[in-house]
Amino acid sequence: xxxxxxxxxxxxxxxxxxxxxxxxxxxxxxxxxxxxxxxxxxxxxxxxxxxxxxxxxxxxxxxxxxxxxxxxxxxxxxxxxxxxxxxxxxxxxxxxxxxxxxxxxxxxxxxxxxxxxxxxxxxxxxxxxxxxxxxxxxxxxxxxxxxxxxxxxxxxxxxxxxxx
Numbered sequence: 001x002x003x004x005x006x007x008x009x010x011x012x013x014x015x016x017x018x019x020x021x022x023x024x025x026x027x028x029x030x031x032x033x034x035x036x037x038x039x040x041x042x043x044x045x046x047x048x049x050x051x052x053x054x055x056x057x058x059x060x061x062x063x064x065x066x067x068x069x070x071x072x073x074x075x076x077x078x079x080x081x082x083x084x085x086x087x088x089x090x091x092x093x094x095x096x097x098x099x100x101x102x103x104x105x106x107x108x109x110x111x112x113x114x115x116x117x118x119x120x121x122x123x124x125x126x127x128x129x130x131x132x133x134x135x136x137x138x139x140x141x142x143x144x145x146x147x148x149x150x151x152x153x154x155x156x157x158x159x160x161x162x163x164x
Contacts, residue, residue, distance in 0.1 A: 002026045009146055010038035017149060018073060029149075043140035047112045050089050050134070053103040055112060063136055070140065077148035084138040088118060088131040100132045112136055 004020055006013045009031040020027045045066065047059035056062065070082045091097050097117075104113035114133035121131075 002028045004028075005030065007031075008036060009149065010036040011043075011140070011142065012038075014073075014145060014149055015069060018069070018076065021076060021152075022072070029153075038142055043142040044137075045140065046087055046134060046137045048109070048134050053099055053109070053113070055108055059112065059136075066140075073145060073148075077145075077152065079144060079148055081141045081145045081148075082138060083141060084136070086114075087134040087137040088121065089134060090127060091117065091130045091132055097130070104132075 003025040004016070004027040006016055006020075006027050006029045009017075009029045013029060013031070017027060017029060019025075045063075047056050047063060048054065049056060067082070073081055091100060100113065100117075101115070103109050104115045112135055114135060116133075117130040118133055119130065120127050
């Protein structure tokens with residue numbers, strides 16, 4: 001008897017599988033290995049809506065929860081799944097430059113938007129425009145995470161996976 005059926009091994013399905021594992025519940029993951037939203041987004045996380053220079057709703061809470069959840073995955077699967085790296089946004093004109101400067105001083109954005117500007121750090125990007133740095137960005141190594149859960153399944157642990 002299986003306690004839970006998880007349809008889709010995307011990020012949500014994997015997080016639910018983690019809850020099941022930690023609570024000794026059995027489950028079956030059914031996944032067609034198609035390009036789910038989790039796979040298409042490639043695990044990128046960013047706390048700022050860059051079109052408007054505004055924070056993502058409850059960004060600090062979401063980042064804290066993400067770090068807690070992936071620490072649990074890392075403990076269970078003995079591998080690292082979060083990779084922090086800054087994101088740089090091109091500043092196209094004086095208006096954007098002024099907006100960035102003002103927004104980077106705001107209490108709810110100062111932890112995410114660097115107040116200084118950078119020249120292009122990437123040789124493959126052809127631009128002379130300055131760049132604003134967004135902090136607390138990165139990616140979740142989704143392929144590794146999904147593979148880790150599949151390996152756990154193949155070792156006869158609680159998780160099972162079937163492809164339809």
